[in-house]
Amino acid sequence: MEYDEGREITRLIAEEMLTIGSNFPNISPEKFSLLAVLHLTKGLILQGPYIHIFEDSCAAVAELALKDFDDTDIRAAFNEKLKQIKDLGPGPMDREVRVKTATYLIDLYIMDTNSIPYSHPLAVAALVGSIHSTLYSPVVELAPTTAELSIGKNRTDDSSFPMVYPTSKPLRNLISLKLTINEIYPDFFGGRIPDRINDSRPSYLIDSGPHFSFPAVMGLANLAEFALEYPQAARFMLVLPASKAKYGQLLKSIAPAADAGLRLDAAICFSSSEARSASNDQVLMIFSQRIHMMPKPHLYIDVSNSNKSLERLDLQERAILAGHIFNIHEARDIDSVSKAIPSKVATILNAQFSSGYQNVKTLCIENHGDHQGPLKISSPRLFIRNHQLEGSAFNETANPKDILELLNNPTEPACIYIIGNNGAGKTQLLCELIQRVGELDRRTVGISTGVHDRFPLGRTRQNNRFEYRGARTSVDMISPSKLTKNITALAARVLVDQHMLEAFKECQQCLGFATRFYFMLRPEMALENHPNEIRLLKMSDSAADNQVPTELANYEFGVVRPATVDQKERIVSYSSLSSGEQNINQLLLSIITTAERGTVFLVDEPEISLHLKWQQTLPRVFHLLSRRFGCSFVVATHAPTLITNANDRGSHSFMLNLGRLPQLSESERYSVESIILGGFGTYTPHNRAVHETCARIVAKAMESKGTYRAQHFNPLAELDGLLEKMKVPSGAYAAPGQQEDIDLIKKAHSAVQLLLLDQEAADNTASEEVEVRHD
Known part of the structure; x- marks a missing residue:
């Protein structure tokens, strides 16, 4: 569960202020909230264009709230309350906090x-x-209520989106006050739509609340008359309660405009409250005229609370997702607004629509009906449910098609590494591969040494080709005693199979262990209680000579810890090993005892508790096992050292971020520093990768000689992205050399800007010379 901290603090401050109302029972709660607004906005300093609107709005609101009583005692109570709650927020009751609370x-x-x-x-x-973030045309609110759309508007100017004057004068004053304290100039108009709007391909938003009346607002009977009255290119966005939407009546009412070219672009079902109730669902109908030259299927989208695939998203994230799915369906580029898209939404968009629009089960389906026939409108949720077999499966993580292609290569087993930050979706991707690899009729084995892996424990009909071999002994628990017994049983299988034993020895030697193995009597099995039991059983290098104890439950697997400067080689039981030593042995034994040709091992964060040397060695261990058994590995990791050491044949590395899964080139994974900076956005002291990246971008910009657009190379955007990763929040730790490298990036940015200007000037001169020769 997540909440916007700033919004929650604003809500808490507002609610605290309203508690004073209990001391003034003769004032209604609604009027008391207006008195709180007037108190918070008193004394605000505004720039010239807003002053007279602010003063007029305050006066009108004061008349509405104060006409029956004096507010002297109320102001004193508010002042006292504000003193009490000044420490509730992250700072004092400064201008920003006052404005947000008043809003x-x-x-x-x-x-x-x-x-x-x-x-x-x-x-x-x-x-x-979100829909209009990719357009350069205005949204016109025909029935404004809170003007919330204008609060989030891109500030190309200081005005709100155009709004028709509300029929309620108090509402007009409240909207004006809200906008002016946020330093937005209210752009109201009355009567006919001005030409400046009408000729700009606008979108007319009609949020038909309980008091909306088309005739009262526009003097026209309905949407059809409005579209016919203003036949210029435009979109019409109509918000309707889903439970009361009568699509047949709507079709009948817009028929005259549909005959004249009005078309349906999309119907989007969304929720206006977190409460799971159909009464809270709304439908945004998007119509257009003279926008699309060619017939195009209209789109149905469902991001309502009933769509369980989106449970991780809040209401606004769901709405933003729907808006950008519509943008993609309209073939509009969303890369230019990607910074404003929440990371969870960006992940889904990149995972599902990286190659353009596609139908996605439960989420969005095109209607490929007869475009020449009469217009038909369905409920979005009902249409998507009736076409649930169409489209690809919903997926929150990246599309693993490149990984599947490598795994499906019959000539060479693969060792694939996926690196990414916490929350990037690495574990989800491994779970996705269980199903996708199973569809290829291949066996998968889940390997993990931690308690928090998300692999399914048992087999189901959906994953009957999957086997769990992680450390968990139940859904959310690891039992050390059970784990020790399991490891001892696995070791017993390995030590009597020569092929397995050779593989185990090779891996142990690679990791620095001595390749000698024992079964050790468990400490609680004292010799006086079990005189016939042997304390230590040494195993041979020949599997044929090894005799596993009959009473294996009384024994524990043991290995020889290498000698150090101050200690000789020692035989150590599994339960007495360090956590890292336990993990590496569990990992090896679990893999070796389940390895078969064609098996795909899905390994979740194998570096847990391993020291740096073993992290460096792990890729070679996976490579050796892959070659011996003809199996493949997909490894999810946080460790850059695994990526930089994955250099054997058949090794491939991918970076998972926001639903994208690009394969790392050799230059991108050649050093730990470059991976830490590029993949995790983390700066290490005196990071050479910054210098090398700046030099590469500047050199490439110089070599491109004006062709960088054709090469899909944006040097300034790359430098901006690098600078974004280098930013240090106020008060946070800055590594040595970080500020100097930030300055270096800024200098490189300035140099590339000058270079591009020179190239543009040279291109213009060359074009002029060509024109002169033609003349």
Whole structure:
């Protein structure tokens, strides 16, 4: 569960201020929230363009809230309360906190008096705002309630989106006050749509709340009359309660406009409250006229609370996801706005739509009906449910097609490494591969030495080709005693099979262990109680000569720890090994005893508890096992040392980030520093990778000679991305040399800018010379 901290702090401050209302029972809660707004905004300093609107709005709100009583005692109570709660937020009650709290209270008043769920304007603004983030045309609110859309508007100017004057004067004043304290100029208009808007391919947003009336607002009967009255290129976005949407009546009402070219682009079902109830679901209908030259299937999207695939996303993230799916369906580029897309949403978009739009089960389906026939509109959720067999399966992590292609190569087993930050989806990707590899009729084995792996414990019909060989002995627990017994049993199998024994010895030698093995009587089995038991049984290098104890439960597997400067070689039982030594032995025995030709081992974070030398050696161990048994490995890791040492034939490394899974080139994985900076956005002191990356970008920009666009190479964007990874939050630790390297990136950025300007000037001169010769 996650919450926006800033919004929650604002809510807590507002609620604390409203508790004073119990001392003034003659004032309604609604009016009391307006008094709190006036108190918070008193004394705000605003720039010239906003002053007169702010003053007029405050005066109108004061008249609405104060016409029956004096507010002297109330102001004193507010001042006392603000002193008490000044430490509730991350800082004092500064201007920003006052404005946010006043904005919240204005919204609260508007929504309480209009019976609107508090999350509704946020969800609509997120949905419509994400769609319009890729457009250069205005959104026109025909029925503004909170003007939330304008709060999140890209500030190309200081004005709000155009809005029709609300029929309610108090609502107009409240919207004006909200916008001006946020330093946004309210752009209201009345009567006919101005030409400046009408000729700019606008989107008309009609959020048809309980008090909306088309005739009252526009003087026209319905949407069809409006579209016919303004026949220029435009979109029409209509928000309807899903439970009350009557699509047949809607079709009938828009028929005249549909005959004149109005078409349906999309129907999007979303929720306006976290509560799971169909009454909280809304549908955004997107119509257009004179926008699309060719017939195109319309799109149905369901991001409502009923879509269980999206449970990790909040309401706004779901709405943003829907908006950008629509953008992709419209073939609009979303890379330019990628920084504004939440990471969870970006992960899904990259995972599902990296190659363009595709149908996705439970999420979005195109309607390929008869484009020449009459328009038909369905409920988005119902249409998607009725076409649930169409489209690819929903997937929150990256598409593993490149990995599957490597695994499906019959001539060469592969050792594949996936590195990425916490939360990138590495474990989810391994679980996805269980199903995808199983579809290739290949066996998968899950290997993990930690308690937090997410592999399924048992076999099911869905993963009957999967076997779990991790450390967990139950869903969320590791039992040391059971684990020791399991390891001893696995060792017994290895020591009597020459092929397995040779593989185990080779790996142990590679890791620095002595290749001598024992079965040791468990400490609690004292000789006086079991006189016939032998304390130590040494195993031979020949599997045929090894005799496993009959009473194996009384014994424990033991290995020889190498000699050190101050200690001779020692025989150590498994339970007495360090955690790293236990993990590496469990890993090897689990793999060797289940390895078969064609098996794919899915290994989750094998570096846990391993020292650096063993982390460096692990890729060679996996390579040796892969060659001996003809099996493949997919390893999810946080350890850059695994990536930099995965250099044997058949080794491949991938970087997982925000649903993208590019394969790392040799130059990208040649050093730990470059992987730590590129993959984790973490700077190490005096990082050489920064210097080398800057030099590479500048050199490539010089070599491109104006062709960088054709090469899909954006040197400035690459340097911006590098600088973003280098930023240090205020008060956070900065590594030695970090500021100097930040300055280096900025200098490289300036140099590339000048270089591109010179190239552009040279290109323009060359073009002019060509034109002169033609003349």
